[in-house]
Amino acid sequence: MTTRLGPARIGLALLLTITTGCAGVPPHLELPTLDIKQPAFAATLGAYTGTTVVGGNRVEILLNGEEIFPAKVAVIRKARRTINYAQYVFEDGEPAREITEALAERCRAGVKVNVLLDAVGALAMPSQFREEMTNAGCRVESYRPLSPFAMDRVNYRNHRRILVVDGLVGVTGGSGISGKWSGNGRQEGHWRDTDVLLEGPVVEQLQGAFAENWLETTGVAIGGPEYFPRRRLEVKGAVDAQVVRSSPAGGSTSMYTMFLLALASAQHTIHITNPYFVPDDKMIDTLIGAAKRGVQVTLIIPGAIDHNLVRQASRSEFGRLLKNDIEIYEYRPALLHAKTMVVDGIWATVGSTNLDRRSFALNEELNVAIYDPETAQRLERIFEQDRGNSRRVMYKYWKNRGLASRFLEFLALPLKEQM
Numbered sequence: 001m002t003t004r005l006g007p008a009r010i011g012l013a014l015l016l017t018i019t020t021g022c023a024g025v026p027p028h029l030e031l032p033t034l035d036i037k038q039p040a041f042a043a044t045l046g047a048y049t050g051t052t053v054v055g056g057n058r059v060e061i062l063l064n065g066e067e068i069f070p071a072k073v074a075v076i077r078k079a080r081r082t083i084n085y086a087q088y089v090f091e092d093g094e095p096a097r098e099i100t101e102a103l104a105e106r107c108r109a110g111v112k113v114n115v116l117l118d119a120v121g122a123l124a125m126p127s128q129f130r131e132e133m134t135n136a137g138c139r140v141e142s143y144r145p146l147s148p149f150a151m152d153r154v155n156y157r158n159h160r161r162i163l164v165v166d167g168l169v170g171v172t173g174g175s176g177i178s179g180k181w182s183g184n185g186r187q188e189g190h191w192r193d194t195d196v197l198l199e200g201p202v203v204e205q206l207q208g209a210f211a212e213n214w215l216e217t218t219g220v221a222i223g224g225p226e227y228f229p230r231r232r233l234e235v236k237g238a239v240d241a242q243v244v245r246s247s248p249a250g251g252s253t254s255m256y257t258m259f260l261l262a263l264a265s266a267q268h269t270i271h272i273t274n275p276y277f278v279p280d281d282k283m284i285d286t287l288i289g290a291a292k293r294g295v296q297v298t299l300i301i302p303g304a305i306d307h308n309l310v311r312q313a314s315r316s317e318f319g320r321l322l323k324n325d326i327e328i329y330e331y332r333p334a335l336l337h338a339k340t341m342v343v344d345g346i347w348a349t350v351g352s353t354n355l356d357r358r359s360f361a362l363n364e365e366l367n368v369a370i371y372d373p374e375t376a377q378r379l380e381r382i383f384e385q386d387r388g389n390s391r392r393v394m395y396k397y398w399k400n401r402g403l404a405s406r407f408l409e410f411l412a413l414p415l416k417e418q419m
């Protein structure tokens with residue numbers, strides 16, 4: 001999500017700005033000219049992200065709580081050996097109760113269950129959920145607990161969403177666990193989100209991302225066939241994919257580089273859906289560069305958001321984009337939280353990454369890159385449906401926005417590095 005800038009989190013963000021300084025990623029001054037249709041594109045992304053593209057996968061798009069939570073619960077209930085589950089937001093609500101009960105039931109059945117919750121994202125988690133899982137035999141840990149003695153590390157959060165069952169099937173994306181994610185993504189006060197269910201060899205990469213964070217948190221290195229059943233990861237479909245994970249605390253800029261390379265390689269269309277659109281100058285320039293070479297660039301962002309300062313920080317850069325023929329739409333029926341991008345109708349990514357400095361320079365993030373026209377075109381159709389439920393932002397109206405909006409943009413400046 002990030003339900004991240006409520007009043008308490010605003011104070012935390014201000015404190016972190018003071019204690020850790022500005023967030024940033026090393027500048028990418030030049031980008032290569034690539035063609036997404038050519039093998040060299042996948043090879044280049046692999047070189048910079050540290051994971052290779054693997055074939056033989058099945059990818060299922062899950063839309064909103066009405067599809068995401070039934071799929072997660074069904075996958076959990078099928079577990080026979082292991083469940084690894086990492087979540088950023090874990091709050092109250094029916095989805096949280098369902099997930100908690102399903103995990104606890106599998107623990108009582110003898111399945112090894114590891115649950116990793118981010119200490120900031122799960123601040124509002126009711127204690128009874130943790131107790132229910134722990135009492136059932138699950139191991140529940142907090143990623144980087146808040147401490148006045150470790151302020152240099154508090155700012156780095158685990159924003160990844162990972163569910164892997166028996167090392168064979170996984171779910172990832174942008175959703176959190178809360179009543180706000182219930183429904184069909186078109187209800188006021190609820191969230192519109194996108195996850196993906198994965199089967200096939202790429203699940204091994206998803207498992208590796210969880211193992212990385214679990215090792216840091218607990219000192220336990222998970223392994224063996226119950227977590228990495230290589231012989232059983234047979235071909236499940238025809239989709240080529242890779243899991244891209246970024247860990248800025250360790251110096252990685254994999255995710256940022258992936259997005260820039262994809263944007264710079266577009267020849268026809270770029271369709272971006274993202275809730276926290278506060279890109280840096282290089283990404284803005286790359287988007288404008290694509291538009292200038294004839295690429296149709298379209299963004300869908302929230303019309304409403306969980307904190308207005310984030311929205312105003314995003315809107316402050318609209319002028320440069322709109323003046324260069326980039327179309328921007330604001331989703332109206334619900335709070336948009338999906339994080340997807342489709343390029344040329346043949347390559348797509350779905351995951352946890354917001355297009356802001358926090359995701360690129362501070363958070364642990366995870367996206368799936370999908371090299372499959374059928375999946376990409378499915379996401380294109382979803383994009384068109386969302387655009388149909390959105391209002392276009394016109395330059396003349398943006399230019400004449402009121403003093404209140406401009407004042408909020410000014411107030412957001414000190415927080416932009418933490419957004």
